[in-house]
Amino acid sequence: MSSLGTRVWSSVGKKLISGLTGLGLVIFVCIHLTGNLLLLVGADAFNRYSYFLEHLGHGAFIYFAEAGLVSFFALHIVSGISVWRRKAHARQVGYAVRGDAGGPSRKSLSSRSMLYSGILLAVYVPLHVAHFKYGGPPIIQLDGHEARDLYSLVVTEFKNPLIVALYSGAMLFLGLHLRHGIWSMLQSLGLLNRRLLPPAVTLAVIVSGLLAVGFLLLPLYVYLNPQVMPLTGGLG
Amino acid sequence: MSTMSFSLRIWRQDGPNLPGALQRYTVHGVTDDMSILELLDRLNEDLIAQGQDPVAFDSDCREGICGTCGLVINGVAHGPKSQCTTCELRMREFRGGRTVDGLLEITVEPWRAGPFPIIKDLVVDRTAFDRIIAAGGYVTVNAGSAGEANDLKIAKPDADAAMDAASCIGCAACVAACPNASASLFTAAKIAQFTHLPQGAPERARRALRMVEQMDAEGFGDCSNHGECEAVCPKGISISNIAVMRREFAKALLGGG
Numbered sequence: 001m002s003s004l005g006t007r008v009w010s011s012v013g014k015k016l017i018s019g020l021t022g023l024g025l026v027i028f029v030c031i032h033l034t035g036n037l038l039l040l041v042g043a044d045a046f047n048r049y050s051y052f053l054e055h056l057g058h059g060a061f062i063y064f065a066e067a068g069l070v071s072f073f074a075l076h077i078v079s080g081i082s083v084w085r086r087k088a089h090a091r092q093v094g095y096a097v098r099g100d101a102g103g104p105s106r107k108s109l110s111s112r113s114m115l116y117s118g119i120l121l122a123v124y125v126p127l128h129v130a131h132f133k134y135g136g137p138p139i140i141q142l143d144g145h146e147a148r149d150l151y152s153l154v155v156t157e158f159k160n161p162l163i164v165a166l167y168s169g170a171m172l173f174l175g176l177h178l179r180h181g182i183w184s185m186l187q188s189l190g191l192l193n194r195r196l197l198p199p200a201v202t203l204a205v206i207v208s209g210l211l212a213v214g215f216l217l218l219p220l221y222v223y224l225n226p227q228v229m230p231l232t233g234g235l236g
Numbered sequence: 237m238s239t240m241s242f243s244l245r246i247w248r249q250d251g252p253n254l255p256g257a258l259q260r261y262t263v264h265g266v267t268d269d270m271s272i273l274e275l276l277d278r279l280n281e282d283l284i285a286q287g288q289d290p291v292a293f294d295s296d297c298r299e300g301i302c303g304t305c306g307l308v309i310n311g312v313a314h315g316p317k318s319q320c321t322t323c324e325l326r327m328r329e330f331r332g333g334r335t336v337d338g339l340l341e342i343t344v345e346p347w348r349a350g351p352f353p354i355i356k357d358l359v360v361d362r363t364a365f366d367r368i369i370a371a372g373g374y375v376t377v378n379a380g381s382a383g384e385a386n387d388l389k390i391a392k393p394d395a396d397a398a399m400d401a402a403s404c405i406g407c408a409a410c411v412a413a414c415p416n417a418s419a420s421l422f423t424a425a426k427i428a429q430f431t432h433l434p435q436g437a438p439e440r441a442r443r444a445l446r447m448v449e450q451m452d453a454e455g456f457g458d459c460s461n462h463g464e465c466e467a468v469c470p471k472g473i474s475i476s477n478i479a480v481m482r483r484e485f486a487k488a489l490l491g492g493g
C-alpha cells in the first residue's frame with residue numbers, strides 16, 4: 001500500500017487540497033471586499049478598519065492570517081501546477097480536430113483558462129501586497145494613536161489611470177478564475193450531487209460576477225469622482 | 237432520400253510507437269440509416285478490393301452495450317449525438333455538416349491518452365482500465381448456495397444510484413474527451429456502484445484508495461471538473477459520481493483505511 005504522503009498528493013488528494021485552499025481563499029476574498037467597500041463610506045471608516053486589523057490581538061492576528069493566506073496560496077498554486085504537468089504528460093499527442101460535446105458539459109473559457117488566470121493572479125497578488133501593504137502611507141492621528149493613512153495611499157494610487165487599468169484587468173481575471181473555481185471547489189470537496197450541481201454552477205456565476213464588480217467599483221469610483229481626494233493632499 | 241458522399245480523414249498508424257497521419261478517403265452512396273462503423277466497413281471493402289490495408293477499428297456488439305467501439309469524430313468522443321456509442325451513430329446525424337469539394341467531411345481519430353497506446357490505426361489498448369478494476373472494483377461473496385434475494389434489503393434510491401453508476405460500459409470516452417485525459421469518471425463510477433450497496437461494504441475504504449492509486453499509476457491526468465466526460469458518456473453517467481469518489485477517498489484517508 002502507498003504511504004500517506006502519496007495518498008495525500010494523489011490525483012484525488014490534490015483535488016481535496018485545491019478545493020479546501022480554494023474555499024479558504026474565496027472566503028478571504030469576500031471579507032477583503034467587504035472591508036474595501038468601507039472606502040465608499042469615507043476616509044475615517046477605512047482607516048479605522050485598517051487600524052483595527054493591524055492591532056487585533058495586539059497585532060498578532062494579522063500575522064496568523066497572513067501566514068495562513070501564504071500557505072493556502074502556496075498549496076493552491078502547487079496543486080494547480082501539478083494538474084497541468086500531469087495533463088501535459090497524459091496526452092502528449094493531441095487531436096487534429098477539437099470539438100465541444102455541449103449538453104451537460106461544464107467546460108468553458110473559464111475552466112479552460114484556470115492555469116493562465118491563476119498565473120496572472122499569482123503575479124498580481126505579491127505586487128498588490130507590496131503596493132498597498134508595504135507602500136509608505138503618511139501617518140495620521142486617530143484617537144490619539146498614530147495610524148497609517150491607507151485611505152490616502154489608495155486614493156492617490158487610483159488617481160493614476162495606469163494603476164486603475166492594471167487593477168481592473170486583474171479583477172476581470174479574478175472573476176474569470178472564480179466563475180469555474182467556486183463551483184469546482186465544492187465538487188472537488190465532494191460536496192455536490194446530481195441535485196446540487198446545477199445550482200452550484202449558477203451560484204459560481206453570480207458570486208464571481210459580484211466579486212469582480214465589487215472590486216472594480218473601487219478604482220473606478222476613486223478615479224472618476226473628483227470629490228474623492230487624499231486627506232493629506234497627495235503623497236511623495 | 238438521396239444518398240450522401242463523404243470525404244473522410246482517418247488516422248492511420250501501422251503500429252505502436254510508429255508515426256501516423258490523417259489520410260483522406262472518399263465514400264459514396266451512404267444512406268441515412270448506415271452507422272458510422274458500417275461506413276468504415278464499406279470503406280474497408282473498397283480498400284481490400286484495391287489490395288490496400290483496411291482501417292483497423294474496434295467493435296463488438298454494435299448495439300451500444302459492450303463498450304468496445306470508440307472513435308473521436310469531428311473532435312468529439314463518440315461523435316455529435318449525446319448518450320450514443322459510436323456503433324449506434326447513424327450517418328443522418330452528419331447531414332448539413334461541413335463540406336469540402338461538395339463532399340461532407342468527417343475527421344476520425346483514435347482515443348488519445350498516454351495510458352492508451354495505439355495498437356493500430358483507430359485501435360487503442362485499454363487494459364489500463366482492467367488494472368484499475370483489478371485494484372479494487374470487486375466484492376467478496378460467500379461461496380455456496382445463493383442467499384434468499386429479499387434477505388438483503390436495499391432502499392430504492394440506493395439501488396437506483398448504484399445502477400446508474402453500474403451502467404458504465406468502460407468504453408473510455410470519458411478519458412478521450414477530458415482535456416486532461418483523466419480517468420476520473422470511469423474510476424468514480426466503478427467505485428460508486430458499490431458505495432451504496434451492503435455488498436460493497438467490506439472493501440469500501442480499500443477500494444477507494446487502491447483504485448485511485450492505480451488510476452494515478454497508469455498515468456491518467458488529474459480532473460479539473462470540466463464535465464466534458466459526462467457530456468460524451470453514452471450512458472450519461474453524472475460527474476456527481478466523481479464527488480462520491482472524493483468523499484469515499486477522504487473518508488478512507490481520515491479513517492486510515
Ligand code: FES
Nearest residue numbers: 296298303305323
Ligand atoms: S460495439 Fe458494443 S458498444 Fe459499440
